[in-house]
Amino acid sequence: MKFEDDIRQKKGKEKIVVLTAYDYQIAKILDDGPIDMILVGDSLGMVFQGQNNTKQVTMKNMIYHTKAVARGARRIPIITDMPVGSYHTPESAEENARLFLEAGAHGVKVEGNKPETIKGLADSGIPVMGHVGLLPQTAEVYKVQGKDPKEAERLLQGALEIDRSGVFTMVLECIPEKLAKRITENVNVPTIGIGAGKFCDGQVLVINDMLGLGDGFTPKFLKKYANLNKTIKEALDEFSHEVRIGAYPDDEHTYH
Template sequence: MKYSADDLLQKKSKEKIAVLTAYTTPIARCLEQAGVAAILVGDTVGMVEMGFSSTRDVTMAHMIYHIGAVRRGAPETHIIGDMPYNSDEIPEEALRNAQQLIEAGADSVKLEGPKFDVIRHLVAHGIPVVGHTGLTPQTAANFKQVGKDEDDAQRLLDDAQGIAEAGAFMVVLEHIPDGLAQRITASISIPTIGIGAGTACDGQVLVINDAIGMGDKWPPFSRQYAYVGQTIRDAAKEYVEQVVSGTFK
């Protein structure tokens, strides 16, 4: 079943929402078969798949390409497309870029930070929006937890409330204290999707490469359910040994 933005909104405080990222057709197909509620095509693709040191290097062209690939693999799953760095600063430009992501196959778009005017503009033009506060990688200097002191916690609470009031249907809370995530979740009418934000959120999202252990470095708040990278290395090593030794058939 493909959930709409309103379907996901209605899960608030009723049913936990499982979200994973995907960037390719085969992975998207697996996630749809697993029954995730939504797939986020995140700009994390730049770091975990493309070798960039920051998500700031990801372009609209990159996002359009990967959203299309994921849509072909998961035709019956809600797809959230990330708005890349500097693509959503001005409402009119944000709308043009969001429309391109929707045309590529996204059902909704996600943007980082308290861009209330942009959210309102997109929603007014029929674009469902997911907000994002807490650690925002497009502008963060590092991956340290945020919201630990009361002033910063209040700022994030205000941001989440503003995102909800602007018309977003969900908000991602990234790498903030569990207690703060619980406060935010209780104070707004839209689902909160946590990543490194404790279990009190309305749902969770993980980067698929972190979840399956595909890579060498992971954020401190990632969780791993497999170690696919080692499986690939073992398979490739066995192949190389067979070819070099002449035993490959």
């Protein structure tokens, strides 16, 4: 069975777990865990490059990180974000998507209502993850989408259109729980929420955020399952202290 068919069959039956990864070591850990998909997100622009948004991320960046993740993840399907400027036309989308497949991805994610592009990719045999709601590649302000009834209806219709276009799943980002439930009940493919409530078919988080690695803005939907900031700082303090007092390296960590 193709991985995308396996994901589709989970809809309404089994919650889908997705996390981002950008490097070999994290990907290897995720590959040994209870994860359904890895997303090589263009969020690397913020968590790896220190940018304010995802708009400066390039194809070269995404290929580099996809290759690194693919070396670590041998079991779990990898989905790579198509960055800004990589899918303006169906032709460029297919050309660039194939570069990601060559780098080790199993599918790609396309932001927004791009039915012609999505259909072209899907018809070419390239699995596509859709993305509805807050679209970081074009958003000027990060805020909840779809609170207004007209906006909610627009997002619902957009979700239905990309569903018909051939996505195997779609991300719902930063929309009210009620709207996410409505979309989930009306599309044929599983929905993966990030700030979209509990009625989605699955959830995705940025790995750095859920591990508590970073001191930036914390959105309401983010739950931190660890505090790696604290762990790393404590390790740094202990290492520097032992070096300065001559306790490291001790005999156990010295060649003789």
